[in-house]
Amino acid sequence: MNAIIQNILVFSALSLAIVFLVKKFFWKKKSSKKVCGSDDNCACH
Amino acid sequence: MSKQINVALIGNPNTGKTSVFNALTGLNQKVGNYPGITVEKKEGICKLPRGVKAHIIDLPGTYSLNASSLDENVVIELLLNKNDKDFPDIAVVVSDVENLKRNLLLFTQIKDLEIPTLLVINMSDRMNYKGISLNIDYLEEHLQTKIALISTRKNEGIGRLKDLIANFKDLPITPCLNASEIDQDYFDNLRKAFPNQLLYKLWLVITQDVNFGKTDRKEIDAVANFKTKSKGDLKRLQQKETIKRYQFINNVLKKGQTIDVSQAKDLRTKLDRILTHKVWGYAIFFVILLTLFQAIYDWSSVPMDFIDNVFASLSEWAKDMLPNGAFTNLLAEGIIPGLGGIVIFIPQIAFLFLFIAILEESGYMSRVVFLMDRVMRRFGLSGKSVVPLISGTACAIPAVMATRNIESWKERLITILVTPFTTCSARLPVYLIIISLVIPEGRFLGLGYQALTLMLLYLIGFGVAVISAYILNKILKIKSKTFFVVEMPNYKLPLFKNVALTVIEKTKSFIFGAGKIILAISIILWFLASYGPGEQFHNAENIVKAEYITQNLTEEDLQQKIASHKLEYSFIGITGRAIEPVIRPLGYDWKIGIAIISSFAAREVFVGTLATIYSVGSDDEETIKNRMAGEVNLVLGGPLFTFASGISLLLFYAFAMQCMSTLAIVKRETNSWKWPLLQLVIMTVFAYIVALLAFQFLK
């Protein structure tokens, strides 16, 4: 019983970590495009 | 709940705007980003009399509403967009008593937007010192506003400021001058064409490309097409407008302000003579840099050792006290060492930001810019590149953002491209642990070999940055006007509160920003190192026992052998051994290979990775360093971390582009994938070649 709970905890921690990283590095890029890429006002030069 | 008052703090750079913000909000503040762009957004809550609350935004410093940078754009976008949820009920313009004339230019522009506007005159404590006296009533009448004369240094006048904010409805919203006189016909036509819009708002839209809220986009587009004048004409008109505003301000100040020059005491001239001296200036700058490195390396080592030990025993404790199982292992071998790898940064980062904050606050940084411009220009950089290069010793991300005030696009691009060569604090833990393994402890001229090595690495970083800037300057064919203007603010004793808040804020955002990534990676790495496919992993115990059956191993040695066998056939072991041929010539084994791969997310993950890999399979509380020292090179024999492989690894980390966040920020700041990809490829190839040469020569 104890081992099962521990394993569940491990896998939930793992999936949390993966979701976080994917969100951080891949999902964010998409959302920034909406704000930035549509009009050419992003660059500041 | 009563409605909050939205307050926007606006002002020139160096007016103590942030001090006002800190005085109003104290610790009730948070720093974030404006959506989609990397301009810092500082906001906070201030309690006003009678239970009213104010939501305060500290907008980026700007000299006028004619934006020339992304930061300044933020100011205009907010002030022009009535639908923004942060649109201010009241604009508070912060000015500095010594530069009132220049500060008032921005004030008159904001008044033209017909937003209730309050004028704060800061640094009133310096009035006697400078022989300045003000006729507040006269100024209030002619500037059509209320004035709060305050001193954030002495904490005077804050109460009145709060009262004035609470009663923002009493403030007049009429402009204080009629700027459209500069070309009456033109503005009359404009008014006829768009009768529902504010004239000054139209003018701002016509003269610059600002991004506006989606709601009144269409209408604004129509206005933008109303360019009946050529670009040159518009620019001339903008000049006329500026001159007109200054005329008005001069007239008001003639009666509103008297300056008795004989009363003025001049600290500036005396300090400038020394700090920008052709010999002393550079000498002092060099001493400051030396002290900075001393602080990072020497002073912070005490708290760092302490933190290291605390986390090692915490791991041990978790293992002893919690029930055995997979999750306990994850805690003790993945999460706790991972957290330790983050917390250990705090002393160094705090020292770095402490220095930078003090140099910025005191006004010294501008002198460095002034002093270094001619030298830096020889390398295609600007004097203003010094600030990014120094900030780069903390983190390349704020450093790349700090290039925004470089006026010339070419100089700015080169600065962005070379900044990641400077030794950021994420490299420090990697350097520190390798140096302590391979460099002996002796002393030379009173300086430790280890400290000298670290300083050498910093110098190499700067050196390569400057040399590559020189090369880029020759290669890049970009035509851009070289233009440079930097304000030389008064010298000020840094305010403790400001410095402390900056240090806390920056350290916090670094720890939580990078920390989450490090923690997530530690968890994944632990998993990859603790699980594996196939017979070799699952049957490790039997296989190892069979192999060593003839030798009489102690139980402890046998367990150790099983653990390392498991690690070798885990997911991570398989990946590591697959890439080993590539890194073998550099003197690394597959464990270092894993650490290098994982540190492409962020360099500091290196130490955390090794901590995770090594503590899987070890039961004692030995620190990472001792484990690393005990590693054996399986091919050459002897310890894995020798002088040769250590130097090779140090050089690899000095040059390789291992930071996804920096690449992301460079993409944003240059608005193209071309530059970050170029950076990634060139830096990594260069690092590989240098590390290869170093190992092969020193072997």
Add this chain to the structure above:
Amino acid sequence: MQDTLAHLKHGEKGIITDISSIHIPLKLLEMGCLPGNFVQLVQLAPFQDPMYLNINGTHLAIRKETASHILIDKITDE
């Protein structure tokens, strides 16, 4: 011959008479660099460039190249 800001020597003062606007960005004007305003050379950086100026009470540094587009009348004391 008309003097420019770039001709100022240490401690010398002048009044700005004209600026050739193509070379001078608006930002500099907004900081007070306008015809009629007073200007003094506070200090030259090592290697004689950039120039540390007091323009109309504002202290700022600009490069010699930019300064050479700002015309002035020198003021001689005594």
